[in-house]
Amino acid sequence: MTSSAAPTICGLTMQDYLIKAEEFHGHLSPGVTMGGFLVDAAWELLGPTPYINAVVETVVCLPDAVQMLTPCTLGNGFMQILDWGKFALTLYDRETLKGARAWVDRERVAERPAIAGWFLRGAGGLVLPKDEVVAEIARQGRELLQVRPVSLPAALKSQDKVATGPCPACGESYPLRQGPACLACQGQAYYRP
């Protein structure tokens, strides 16, 4: 991609990507827009990868960009989530463990007040309506990130099958290694009848 060409995201025009994002994510956000650029940059550096896996370093927005653009989802196990609060991701080949990590560069963001107001939580930036921030990121996203080759010591996906059995309290199936009852019956239930 040259800087004069209209940006694309994994082969999609920006408009097509934003339509897809609005449909899956439910609304257009700065995060899912920026996330498209991170996926695009990491995948471009990684090159064609038959066994692609992803690690996403935040639960916010970015996982949806990965799930829309790559074969990696939370439920199929090829996208791993770390709740680190970092707007960064790695795409890697689970056979070779070679990957590419992309992240948002704070200093480049800080030079652009329209985007700094979002990414730096208002510290020194303009506070603009969300759709204006989205439009700015759609234009400049590629210039806001860095990407670098990395390797992983091990694949993050666990292949273990864990033994399950009936919880003696509720009767539901649970992993036996969690103790004598399921986590809900151990007091962690988020619901009540």
Add this chain to the structure above:
Amino acid sequence: MTSSAAPTICGLTMQDYLIKAEEFHGHLSPGVTMGGFLVDAAWELLGPTPYINAVVETVVCLPDAVQMLTPCTLGNGFMQILDWGKFALTLYDRETLKGARAWVDRERVAERPAIAGWFLRGAGGLVLPKDEVVAEIARQGRELLQVRPVSLPAALKSQDKVATGPCPACGESYPLRQGPACLACQGQAYYRP
């Protein structure tokens, strides 16, 4: 749905649901097939819900059924994940905190050897090729689950904006509450340059 009618999943024919599942999840699995029935049953009991949220009690397969069928995704924050290893989920209204929880009933599974081989990890069941298990679940999924109204004491989604700053080691943005450096620079990095 009457037991004599062909099963549907959230208004989709089973065939359409399975095509969608194969496309998003990457392959057809027993889990994503069963997951469609859990979402369908919980949503049916809950009824029309403008502010729908989801809690999924496992990271395996089931999150993808929720993300395909509801407006709730990991990245938009309306799907919450608990890594409990339980094949169960709750859909709820985040305004009223009324919900419906659906789960797979071990005893009903145990009566069906074709499905028990999958769900009970081979304990007393037949070990069949995956596509045969998928076909059995597609036929009988609704009979394998239970669903019940629940309420939540509080919405699970955190609305807090956390303060971020540059990590003094790598320069990347991270939540300051995590300590003097980001979690990668505190020794948790899953990658190396």
